[in-house]
Amino acid sequence: MTGPLQLEVFSDYICPWCYLGWARVARLRQDWNIEVRIVHFPLHLETPEAGQSLEQLFAGRNIDVERMQ
DSSP states (O other), rough: OOOOEEHHHHHEEEOOOHHEEEEEHHHHHHHEEEEEEEOOSSOTTTTTTTTOOOHHTTTTTTOOHHHHH
């Protein structure tokens, strides 16, 4: 093989699992000759650009937001 392997990583910046997966990507980069391409993959397209509060996010879901803070 002449060049680095291409790895496309689909990720959402607010996804905790995507964040945790970066440790594996970092190990891959150390052990292998790979080039990483990040592809933004939003999980909630309806989220406003400014974000939203927990109350707004969980409205109507019968979740005690006070316990989460």
